[in-house]
Structures are given as structure tokens and as C-alpha cells.
Amino acid sequence: MTLQRTRPDLPSKDKRWKLVNATMRRNGYAGHALIESLHAVQDAFGFLDEEAMTFVADSLDVPLSKVYGVATFYHLFMLKPQGRHACVVCTGTACYIKGAGALIEGIEERFHAAPGETTADQALSVLTARCVGACGLAPAVVLDGNVIGKLAVGQLCDLLAEEVAE
Numbered sequence: 284m285t286l287q288r289t290r291p292d293l294p295s296k297d298k299r300w301k302l303v304n305a306t307m308r309r310n311g312y313a314g315h316a317l318i319e320s321l322h323a324v325q326d327a328f329g330f331l332d333e334e335a336m337t338f339v340a341d342s343l344d345v346p347l348s349k350v351y352g353v354a355t356f357y358h359l360f361m362l363k364p365q366g367r368h369a370c371v372v373c374t375g376t377a378c379y380i381k382g383a384g385a386l387i388e389g390i391e392e393r394f395h396a397a398p399g400e401t402t403a404d405q406a407l408s409v410l411t412a413r414c415v416g417a418c419g420l421a422p423a424v425v426l427d428g429n430v431i432g433k434l435a436v437g438q439l440c441d442l443l444a445e446e447v448a449e
């Protein structure tokens with residue numbers, strides 16, 4: 284008799300978890316898919332946080348310590364950003380065509396933080412992801428976990444300025 288392992292529920296209704304789960308499912312939830320799965324998390328969320336790493340560990344049935352080991356060993360992986368606010372700019376194809384590059388440039392100009400960086404006052408971390416699952420809202424941005432879209436660079440920067448001022 285083989286024991287059927289139960290898979291953990293998706294951490295939230297955020298559609299990005301489905302993208303991550305699809306990658307793990309495609310690999311039969313096998314432990315050797317750990318790096319690919321972490322890439323899927325980073326592509327969707329821009330970084331890896333504890334919730335995501337726990338979800339991947341439970342789904343693939345690998346120890347959380349191993350997930351942390353891999354996530355911290357490879358410099359390609361970005362752990363949860365240090366800023367009080369996190370702005371993930373989607374640079375997937377749909378968003379890129381609709382001006383994601385201008386958003387990144389605009390943020391860098393105004394807040395002096397490039398993708399992967401946090402402002403000197405630790406108020407804002409800027410990240411990129413390859414598709415956040417909201418292509419219809421291109422160019423999409425995820426600000427503190429909320430997906431927002433179709434903003435011009437000036438509007439986005441004003442919104443960020445309001446957020447970081449709080």
C-alpha cells in the first residue's frame with residue numbers, strides 16, 4: 284500500500300501561487316524540482332519569503348532547512364526585501380511591451396533604487412518579476428502584495444511616494 288501524501292493548500296487566493304504550483308505539479312512534486320520551483324516563486328513574486336519557502340518545502344516534501352540552504356546559496360535568488368514597502372514591477376512580455384521599462388527607470392530616477400535595491404531610508408524595495416499573472420493589467424506592478432495595473436510612470440511614482448511617506 285502506498286501512502287498518498289497530502290499537498291498543502293495554496294497560501295492564499297493570490298493567482299501567483301497557481302503559477303508556482305503548476306511548475307511543481309509539472310515536475311510531479313519531485314524534490315529535484317526544488318531550484319526550478321524556487322525560480323517559479325521568484326518569477327511570480329520577485330523574491331522568496333518564509334511563507335513561499337515553507338509552501339515549496341511542504342509541497343515537495345523536502346526539509347525547510349534545505350530550501351533555505353538552496354535559496355541562500357544561489358545568488359540568483361532574492362530573499363524577502365528589507366524595505367518597509369515592496370514594489371515588484373512585472374517585466375514579463377505583456378508588461379514589457381506596455382512600458383515596464385519606463386516604470387523601472389522612473390522609479391530609479393525618483394527613488395534612487397534600481398531593481399534588487401532598497402532605498403537608503405529602508406522605505407522601499409524595488410524588485411522585478413517575470414509575470415505576476417495579471418497580464419490584462421499590463422504594465423502590472425505589485426505593491427505590498429496588491430496588484431495594480433495600467434499606471435503611467437508619474438502616477439506610479441506618486442503612489443509610491445504616498446505609500447513611503449506613511
Ligand code: FES
Nearest residue numbers: 373375378417418
Ligand atoms: S507579463 Fe506582466 S502580468 Fe503577465
